[in-house]
Amino acid sequence: SSDLPAGAMIKKPEGIEMKKVLLASAALIASAGFAAADATVGGYGYAGVMYDGATDDVTVGHAVRLTFTANVETDNGVSLTAFTRTTITGAGDGTETFEQQRVDIAAGGLSARVGSTHGAAKTLARAAAFYGFNDGGIIAADNNTSVLNDSGNNVLVQYTTGTFTVGVASDVAGATQDIGVRYSSGNITAGAGYASDDSWMVALSYNFGQGSVSVGAGEDAAGMAEYTGILSYNVGSATTLGVLVDSKDTNAETVYGVNVAHDMGGATLSGTIGSDGAGEIQAGFGDRKSVV
DSSP states (O other): OOOSOTTOOOOOHHHHHHHHHHHHHHHHHTOSOOOOOEEEEEEEEEEEEEEETTTTEEEEEEEEEEEEEEEEEOTTSOEEEEEEEEEEETTOSSOOOEEEEEEEEEETTEEEEEESOOOHHHHHSOOEEEESTTTSOSEEEEOOOOSOOTTSOEEEEEEEETTEEEEEEEETTSSOEEEEEEEEETTEEEEEEEETTSOEEEEEEEEOSSEEEEEEEEEOTTOOEEEEEEEEEESSSSEEEEEEEEEETTSSSOEEEEEEEEEOSSEEEEEEEEEOTTSOEEEEEEEEEEOO
16 A cells, blocks of 8 residues: 555656756757847737527627847857747736747757747647637637646747657656657648647548548547538639538537638638537627738
């Protein structure tokens, strides 16, 4: 029997070692001196109407998001990029804060991201689509099963050679690690990822000129499966049709969605309709445009 108190956790030695390796890799890339940084401000705003079939309500949504990026590169080709953002919603209560802070370091084919970043599986083996003028908040399909998301504090190290990329990642606490690979050949791209909690993801996409089709599958640590299918088709030079389907063991119903987006030059007008995981109709119509 164990002498540990109830609820005590044992950190896996391999998890701690993985974290040390990733942090050391990031430090090695950053070992050169840097000149003055170039800073840029970007962002966009959106506004539109939404219908929620669960409540039979029509509401108005609007927000402005500002992004802040600073980049510097050494004479020997090592680059460092820092990023953060803030989102100003319709509440207007002054509670907006900076979020998604991260630092990227890159040299040649090797790169490291520390802070708000997805893990290797979600970065390299994801098939996802998010429909709606409000940052894709109307209806979505996503095969993500990873707990290493950009809402956390993680380390991601990747190496790319040609069309092949391999990545490894860990949260900074060393609790969960994952590995991912992605390879492209012609119009086909395939990716796969596996995590220390036994979750996995695979994705396959094909670009056929006028559009693309993607499929994905995954299983989370609890053994709950997810399957996605996404079609994007360019109806004209400025109009794109999107269709998605998403089946999750955690949902009562299969998700379906259709989106039409039209680029008006500096702004995108989109209309979305679909059925969510509870079988309720969701719809939205609005525009999104650059504000900086």
